[in-house]
Amino acid sequence: GDSVTQMEGPVTLSEEAFLTINCTYTATGYPSLFWYVQYPGEGLQLLLKATKADDKGSNKGFEATYRKETTSFHLEKGSVQVSDSAVYFCALSAGGSYIPTFGRGTSLIVHP
Amino acid sequence: EAGVAQSPRYKIIEKRQSVAFWCNPISGHATLYWYQQILGQGPKLLIQFQNNGVVDDSQLPKDRFSAERLKGVDSTLKIQPAKLEDSAVYLCASSLRQRTVSNEKLFFGSGTQLSVL
Numbered sequence: 001g002d003s004v005t006q007m008e009g010p011v012t013l014s015e016e017a018f019l020t021i022n023c024t025y026t027a028t029g030y031p032s033l034f035w036y037v038q039y040p041g042e043g044l045q046l047l048l049k050a051t052k053a054d055d056k057g058s059n060k061g062f063e064a065t066y067r068k069e070t071t072s073f074h075l076e077k078g079s080v081q082v083s084d085s086a087v088y089f090c091a092l093s094a095g096g097s098y099i100p101t102f103g104r105g106t107s108l109i110v111h112p
Numbered sequence: 113e114a115g116v117a118q119s120p121r122y123k124i125i126e127k128r129q130s131v132a133f134w135c136n137p138i139s140g141h142a143t144l145y146w147y148q149q150i151l152g153q154g155p156k157l158l159i160q161f162q163n164n165g166v167v168d169d170s171q172l173p174k175d176r177f178s179a180e181r182l183k184g185v186d187s188t189l190k191i192q193p194a195k196l197e198d199s200a201v202y203l204c205a206s207s208l209r210q211r212t213v214s215n216e217k218l219f220f221g222s223g224t225q226l227s228v229l
């Protein structure tokens with residue numbers, strides 16, 4: 001079945017460091033790919049998405065490119081801030097039901 | 113615009129007791145989801161409603177879990193009797209369209225954290 005694999009956390013960075021959170025997927029057909037973010041005490045929020053190969057999703061300085069050849073959708077940000085500390089979930093939506101399937105989440109901790 | 117509302121925020125019960133969670137989706141959203149998020153894991157879908165009809169409940173442990181969405185708006189999720197392994201955050205989400213498409217955006221509530229002792 002469809003699945004998403006994310007790198008284990010926590011990822012701990014200093015402010016202004018470069019961020020990469022790896023995500024790979026397994027799915028039939030051509031899924032849509034998403035990154036959701038969960039700030040402490042809040043629900044998940046859509047951060048960005050890409051719906052076809054080579055698409056780049058971007059939002060709030062975060063980017064991810066849909067790579068079909070490597071079945072990956074890695075999240076990147078050039079300069080992280082303390083306020084980016086959260087849990088990041090990679091997800092895909094495919095098949096007839098299009099119900100999102102989530103990875104286990106990667107916790108990001110950014111120190112001043 | 114008001115977001116997805118869930119209550120209670122926290123619940124502690126003993127095993128074999130029953131518990132209920134409530135969700136009020138964003139006004140006008142046709143599709144409602146309940147997810148279970150166990151600590152250290154990603155959210156896992158329990159049940160999906162479109163309006164007041166069940167679309168997918170294949171992952172719902174029907175011997176103990178039940179859910180309903182009356183009048184296609186609010187929803188309740190019930191566990192009876194609870195087991196230790198039910199300790200998790202229960203997330204409600206909603207989306208706008210009646211037929212979910214591949215790039216549909218989900219809006220999540222803050223969740224109910226359940227601890228079963």
